[in-house]
Amino acid sequence: ILNVEQSPQSLHVQEGDSTNFTCSFPSSNFYALHWYRWETAKSPEALFVMTLNGDEKKKGRISATLNTKEGYSYLYIKGSQPEDSATYLCAFIAGTYKYIFGTGTRLKVLA
Amino acid sequence: SQTIHQWPATLVQPVGSPLSLECTVEGTSNPNLYWYRQAAGRGLQLLFYSVGIGQISSEVPQNLSASRPQDRQFILSSKKLLLSDSGFYLCAWTGDSPYEQYFGPGTRLTVT
Numbered sequence: 684i685l686n687v688e689q690s691p692q693s694l695h696v697q698e699g700d701s702t703n704f705t706c707s708f709p710s711s712n713f714y715a716l717h718w719y720r721w722e723t724a725k726s727p728e729a730l731f732v733m734t735l736n737g738d739e740k741k742k743g744r745i746s747a748t749l750n751t752k753e754g755y756s757y758l759y760i761k762g763s764q765p766e767d768s769a770t771y772l773c774a775f776i777a778g779t780y781k782y783i784f785g786t787g788t789r790l791k792v793l794a
Numbered sequence: 795s796q797t798i799h800q801w802p803a804t805l806v807q808p809v810g811s812p813l814s815l816e817c818t819v820e821g822t823s824n825p826n827l828y829w830y831r832q833a834a835g836r837g838l839q840l841l842f843y844s845v846g847i848g849q850i851s852s853e854v855p856q857n858l859s860a861s862r863p864q865d866r867q868f869i870l871s872s873k874k875l876l877l878s879d880s881g882f883y884l885c886a887w888t889g890d891s892p893y894e895q896y897f898g899p900g901t902r903l904t905v906t
Contacts, residue, residue: 687837715893726884726897734893772838774895782828782895786837 685709687775689785696763697793703759704788706773710754717774718747718758721787727772730758763792796821800885800898808906813858813872815901817885820866825887827868828895829860833881844868880905 688707696702708716715734719727731740736751744761760767770787777783797820807813819825829841840853842860850860857876861869868885885898 717893717895724900724902726899729894729896732893774838776893782840784830784838784840 685712685775685777685783687773687783687785689771689773689788691788692786693789693791695791695793698764700763700792701759701761702763702790703757704771704790706756706758706775706785708754708756708773708775708783709777710752712777713751713775714778715776716749716756717776717782718756719772719774721770721772722768730771760790763790765792765794768792796887796889796896798885798887798896798898800883800901802901803899804902804904806904806906807875809877810874813870813875813879813903815870815883815885815903817868817870817898818866819887822866822887822889824865825889827862828886828888829868829870830884830886831881832884833878838884841870875905877905879903 690705715732717732718730720730721727731747733749738749740747746759749756758771768791770789772784772787774782774784799818801816826845828843830838831841832838842850842852844850844862847862847865858872883901886895888895
């Protein structure tokens, strides 16, 4: 059974703090890793798709790195803002149709 | 541009009642379609996916079923709901690139 784990489960930070989360996935049968931002009562919003070992992606204050050999990805948020509050999901893509999601990291940024 | 619709947005149903959730995609043809569920305190679980009309693959055995009667329509059904079917149901699609999956707005189902 393929398992994707995210840590921490939840996180509270102060506005302006930088933070990071981890997504751990199987290091075999890797096709791609996807990060999503999910706000309550909305659909998940795609942040990054990462396919190559050593990939680094950036969008504004959010960035991500990928290590396929050891099976982990980090998501970083620099200078957190209240609007960054959401659940951050990673999805391990094990094949053309097979997305396996982690349970997410719930981030709350306190003003 | 592509758009994905789901309805209803929220639903409260008694145990033992039937279920039908609908998902449609606009602006693309021959998408791969997916149904996911998030139960309370858990991650997103893939329930079904479809690569074409009438082609359904089930990931988890349960009392739910899916159908794809048209290219851009995906339906999730149950003949008799269980309490454990409560959750947030998301429909998603991928196009030519399997690496980019887009989600609908979701349906919150509460089984009482």
